[in-house]
Amino acid sequence: MAYQSESLIAHAREVREASGTSQRALSERAGLTQSHISQIESGKMEPGLSSFIDMTRALDLELMLVPKKLVPAVRGLIKAQATPDMHIRTGQPDNKRFARAERLVKKMKQLDGSSADLDRIEETLRFLRGVNISDQEMQLVRELIARLERYQASAQAAPVVRDIAQSLQRLRNSIAHAGPSEPRPAYSLDDGDA
Amino acid sequence: MAYQSESLIAHAREVREASGTSQRALSERAGLTQSHISQIESGKMEPGLSSFIDMTRALDLELMLVPKKLVPAVRGLIKAQATPDMHIRTGQPDNKRFARAERLVKKMKQLDGSSADLDRIEETLRFLRGVNISDQEMQLVRELIARLERYQASAQAAPVVRDIAQSLQRLRNSIAHAGPSEPRPAYSLDDGDA
DNA sequence: AAATACGATATATTTTTCTGGATTAGGATT
DNA sequence: AATCCTAATCCAGAAAAATATATCGTATTT
Numbered sequence: 001m002a003y004q005s006e007s008l009i010a011h012a013r014e015v016r017e018a019s020g021t022s023q024r025a026l027s028e029r030a031g032l033t034q035s036h037i038s039q040i041e042s043g044k045m046e047p048g049l050s051s052f053i054d055m056t057r058a059l060d061l062e063l064m065l066v067p068k069k070l071v072p073a074v075r076g077l078i079k080a081q082a083t084p085d086m087h088i089r090t091g092q093p094d095n096k097r098f099a100r101a102e103r104l105v106k107k108m109k110q111l112d113g114s115s116a117d118l119d120r121i122e123e124t125l126r127f128l129r130g131v132n133i134s135d136q137e138m139q140l141v142r143e144l145i146a147r148l149e150r151y152q153a154s155a156q157a158a159p160v161v162r163d164i165a166q167s168l169q170r171l172r173n174s175i176a177h178a179g180p181s182e183p184r185p186a187y188s189l190d191d192g193d194a
Numbered sequence: 195m196a197y198q199s200e201s202l203i204a205h206a207r208e209v210r211e212a213s214g215t216s217q218r219a220l221s222e223r224a225g226l227t228q229s230h231i232s233q234i235e236s237g238k239m240e241p242g243l244s245s246f247i248d249m250t251r252a253l254d255l256e257l258m259l260v261p262k263k264l265v266p267a268v269r270g271l272i273k274a275q276a277t278p279d280m281h282i283r284t285g286q287p288d289n290k291r292f293a294r295a296e297r298l299v300k301k302m303k304q305l306d307g308s309s310a311d312l313d314r315i316e317e318t319l320r321f322l323r324g325v326n327i328s329d330q331e332m333q334l335v336r337e338l339i340a341r342l343e344r345y346q347a348s349a350q351a352a353p354v355v356r357d358i359a360q361s362l363q364r365l366r367n368s369i370a371h372a373g374p375s376e377p378r379p380a381y382s383l384d385d386g387d388a
Numbered sequence: 389a390a391a392t393a394c395g396a397t398a399t400a401t402t403t404t405t406c407t408g409g410a411t412t413a414g415g416a417t418t
Numbered sequence: 419a420a421t422c423c424t425a426a427t428c429c430a431g432a433a434a435a436a437t438a439t440a441t442c443g444t445a446t447t448t
Contacts, residue, residue: 004247049246053198061259068254
């Protein structure tokens, strides 16, 4: 049920997972119960507008009304900042998370069979673990891992996996030689989704 | 009640009024009852997320989650298109709406007393009525008039009236001599609102 | 003056959210 | 093996939203 709000809720969930926030932690900040959030995220119930606002505000997101005509432009803006330039490299690699991710990939490989994309992800993760990585970059990695976790069992996981592999690869490149692997277009046309 | 969603709902309402859609017409397109919409708009009840989505989709709006950090940029984008360049001038002046607006201003003047801003609005409206005006421009005018109607009785109507007067003035200038009265910055910093 | 359109309200019924707490199940950590 | 954290689920009850109609006051139109 609740087909219209599906993608919005999925988006909120992705952000929550990428930020490493648990449902419980979020529930406290947003003033809702964990049970409530679980049901919302799993589509068992439809939140009220204000509940959803509370929830997303606690994730540093703002719910906005955008004229349909400029939805692609806004999407472009958002995507552009989701993969920022990443210069400062200070943080520690967060080995736990990498280990978890590598375990996940291993599991996927033996479940669905090995694939070029999975191999690529595995290798890139190994590389990234050994490198000093900025907080922003680590955040991107977390986001990608969370996506991978979410869609591992999904029917059409393949394109998602491919996208994740590409994103990780680009991150790796931008670190390996801090040169222009791709100029990264600021924001432009961006095919609308569903 | 329902303080978080207030501005979102107000925005939806402004768009509805600017587009000249009645609550009834909207209710049919969105699949809600007119009573329902009235209560939502007047803050007597809090819509469910999906109800609100239905409502705003019917207004050619899309509800999006935007990282707080780029809210100003998105606001800028939206505002920039709300006052577009306006070149094509074909439509008819829509005299009915102008007449209605002028009546409103007259009423306000005798109620709250005359003010420089009201005078300016009155004069600009007279000018605009006599000119060939594009659909887009007419849409802007409608939006401004709707705002005026909404805030006429409000406690702090003054700044709103001033803003409306300014917007109309700018529109008038851009028509009078299609020259650069102001280069209109594409989109940039934009002070957040409430 | 009568008809029409608009938005706000009223009422009654049905449905759903939301809370609160408790529990279950899976992984990960120790 | 035992513990901890996360997410999903269940249950009960209170609160609020959604639906369906109908009416009212006011303005505008004919």
